[in-house]
Amino acid sequence: MAQSEDMLDDDDYPAYTMGRAAEIVGATQDFLRRLEEARLFIPFRSAGKHRRYSRYQLRLAARAREMVDNGTALEAACRIIILEDQLEEALRINRNQQRDAV
Structure with missing residues (x-):
């Protein structure tokens, strides 16, 4: 696969400018x-110090926007999302370890 195709499939590739990211998320x-x-x-910074966002970061931002729109304080929404992601990762690791132990 060509390098550009790898980047298109990479959820962590910082492909979006701040303006485009805000537009996609429906936020400012x-x-x-x-x-x-x-x-x-923490968004990636280009050589010119401009913020760049990945698809993964945009999904997190969209989750936060939805929670804030529903009345959750921004800081609380961010903490909840971080904890949910940490739990999901821990469960994934646990499943893999259980599978490998069999």
Whole structure:
């Protein structure tokens, strides 16, 4: 597979500018900055120091936006999402270890 095809399939590849990311998520650029301040994610920085976002980060931002739209405080929404992702990862590791032990 060519390198450009690898990047298209990579959920962590920072393909989106801040403006495009905000448009996709349906939020403002300030909202994305606030997610960064709340440490939900740290966007990649281009050589010119511009923020770049991955598809994975956009999914997190969309989850946060939905929770905030439903009345959850931004900081609480970010903490909930972080904890949910940590739990999901721990469960995945546990399943793999159980499978490998058999």
